[in-house]
Amino acid sequence: MQKTIIWFMLLAFLFACQKKTEQSAERAVPVSVLVIKPDSIRTFIEITGSLQASNDALVYSRLSEEVKEIVKPVGSKVRKGAVIVRLDDSMVLQAKKQAEAALASARARYQKVKQDFERYQRLYKQQAISQQQWQQMQAAMQEAEAALRQMEANLAQVSEQFEHSLIKAPFDGLVGSVYFDVGQMAAAGQPVVKIINPDLMKAKLYIPDSYYHRLKVGQKVYAHFPAQAGKEFTGQVIRIDRAIDPTSRTVAVEAIFPNEHGLLTSGLYGLFKIELQVRRRTVVVPDNAILSQTSVRVDPQTGKPTAHRKYYAFVVKQGRAAQTEVRTNLSAGDRIEVVQGLSFGDSLIVVGQRMIKDGQKTKVVEAY
Numbered sequence: 001m002q003k004t005i006i007w008f009m010l011l012a013f014l015f016a017c018q019k020k021t022e023q024s025a026e027r028a029v030p031v032s033v034l035v036i037k038p039d040s041i042r043t044f045i046e047i048t049g050s051l052q053a054s055n056d057a058l059v060y061s062r063l064s065e066e067v068k069e070i071v072k073p074v075g076s077k078v079r080k081g082a083v084i085v086r087l088d089d090s091m092v093l094q095a096k097k098q099a100e101a102a103l104a105s106a107r108a109r110y111q112k113v114k115q116d117f118e119r120y121q122r123l124y125k126q127q128a129i130s131q132q133q134w135q136q137m138q139a140a141m142q143e144a145e146a147a148l149r150q151m152e153a154n155l156a157q158v159s160e161q162f163e164h165s166l167i168k169a170p171f172d173g174l175v176g177s178v179y180f181d182v183g184q185m186a187a188a189g190q191p192v193v194k195i196i197n198p199d200l201m202k203a204k205l206y207i208p209d210s211y212y213h214r215l216k217v218g219q220k221v222y223a224h225f226p227a228q229a230g231k232e233f234t235g236q237v238i239r240i241d242r243a244i245d246p247t248s249r250t251v252a253v254e255a256i257f258p259n260e261h262g263l264l265t266s267g268l269y270g271l272f273k274i275e276l277q278v279r280r281r282t283v284v285v286p287d288n289a290i291l292s293q294t295s296v297r298v299d300p301q302t303g304k305p306t307a308h309r310k311y312y313a314f315v316v317k318q319g320r321a322a323q324t325e326v327r328t329n330l331s332a333g334d335r336i337e338v339v340q341g342l343s344f345g346d347s348l349i350v351v352g353q354r355m356i357k358d359g360q361k362t363k364v365v366e367a368y
Contacts, residue, residue, distance in 0.1 A: 028363040032351035033316055035367060036344050039284035041330050041337050044222075044273040049205045051223075051268045053196035054256050056176065061186040062164040063087055074178055078169040084193050085167035085178065087186060092162045099155040106144075106151040113144035173197045176266070201257045201264045203235070205272055206250040214276050215240050221255040225270035233257050233264065237274065279330055279337055287336040289313055289350045290326060313342065314349040316362050321349065323358035 065087040072084040120137040123129045169175075177194040180186050203223070207215065217240060223233045235257035244251050255272070257264060294309045311328060314321045326341030342348065347367070349356065356362065 026361055028319075028361040029321070029352055029356050030363045030365045031316065031321075031349045031353070031356065032366040033347040033364055033368070034285065034289070034350045036283055036285065036342060036346045036348055038281040038344060040278065040280045041282065041284045041332055041335060042278045043276045043330055043332050045207060045211055045276060046271060046273050047205050047207060048270070049203045049272050050270070051201045051203050051257070051264055052266045053176070053198065054200040054202035055171065055173070055197035056266075057170050057195050058191040059084070059167050059170060059193045059195065061087065061167065061188055061190055061192050063092075063161065063186075064188045065089070065165060065186060067180045067182050067184050067186055067192075070178055070182060072169075072175050074175050076175045078173060078175060078195070080169055080171050082169045083166045084169060084175060084195075085180070087165040087167070089162060089165040092158065092165055096155070096158045096162050099151070099158045103148075103151040103155050106148045110144045110148045113140055117141040167192045169195050171195065171197065196266065198262065198265075199259055201259050201266070202238075203255050203257070203272060205253045205255065205274070206245075206248065207253050207274070209244045209249045209251055211276070212244065212251050215251070215253060215274070220275040221257075222273045222275070223257060223270055224273075225264075225268045227268055227270075228263055231263070277330060283338040283342050283344065284335050285313075285338055285342070285348055286350055287331060287334050289348055289353060290328065290336060290338070291353065313338075314353045314356055314358075315342070316347040316349060316364060319362060321356045321358060321360045321362050 067085060068088045069086040070084070071086060072078050072082065076084075078084060117137055117140070120129060120134060124134040173195045174197070175193060176196040179191055179193065186192050203221075215237065217237055219237045221235045221237060223235065224231070225233075235255045237253055237255050239254040241252040253274070255274075290311050290313055292309055292311050294307055296305050296307055298305050310325055312323055312325045314323055316322070324341045326338050328336050329339045330337040347364070349362070350368070351366070352362075
């Protein structure tokens with residue numbers, strides 16, 4: 001009996017030693033982890049397009065005259081009302097002088113008749129002149145007043161024509177184009193100059209109609225241009241067409257970009273990204289850290305199989321891998337938002353996650 005007990009104790013000791021040896025021989029899988037911190041994620045629509053001045057205008061000639069002088073050449077900054085081009089005003093100027101002389105004569109005639117009128121008025125009250133003489137004086141006064149008003153109107157009309165010989169800036173801006181040279185005839189109704197506002201640029205973008213209900217005025221727009229490599233320009237949506245083009249199935253969206261440093265110019269072609277959604281202070285991880293597993297469930301009543309996919313990730317807890325089921329939301333590029341299953345401070349396995357099993361011993365070789 002005693003001998004049996006000794007053998008039993010010896011076997012137990014040997015078993016315990018073997019178990020300890022097996023445990024000490026367990027291999028730790030090397031992994032890299034990401035310590036999760038609050039982050040942001042944004043989703044975009046990407047579309048190509050080009051810039052143009054947000055406020056540009058063609059100034060048309062109202063006279064058919066030769067270009068006499070280009071006061072402000074292309075590239076000049078101008079204030080509202082500044083003269084850019086002068087048309088030949090010799091005939092208009094002569095007509096203006098004649099109208100001014102005619103007006104001066106009409107005023108002199110009016111003043112003389114007015115003096116006579118006032119004198120006749122006093123005499124008529126004193127019954128020193130007849131009713132007929134008074135009526136004749138009233139008619140003369142009306143005629144002189146009408147002639148004066150006619151000459152004033154003539155001068156105003158000629159002065160307006162003189163102003164039309166001056167091509168002026170309709171707003172503060174930059175002379176973008178002058179379409180005629182000195183000596184060329186600018187016909188009435190033809191554009192003479194183009195004025196642009198370089199401080200604000202705009203882009204008209206055509207977005208697929210599937211995004212229509214996700215577009216809003218005020219959304220941020222980020223632009224990158226090959227001609228301005230390495231620079232990002234930020235603007236915003238200011239207008240969204242209510243109608244969808246039935247042929248292209250797109251909706252026109254207009255965005256504006258400040259141009260304080262003058263780096264943007266009309267015609268620049270580039271990539272525009274409209275920000276659709278943004279989530280701040282959330283869990284954002286590399287998408288390859290999220291694994292998936294598909295299982296098939298059979299409906300006990302119909303016998304119909306249904307595939308169910310679940311997503312999971314591995315975190316390191318107390319030196320071992322812990323599998324946790326996750327639920328994702330937004331994704332952008334190679335990053336994805338996790339709204340359930342991971343928390344700030346978790347050590348998420350981002351390298352080695354496909355070679356490890358739940359509960360397996362780990363060795364963290366790199367942490368981000």
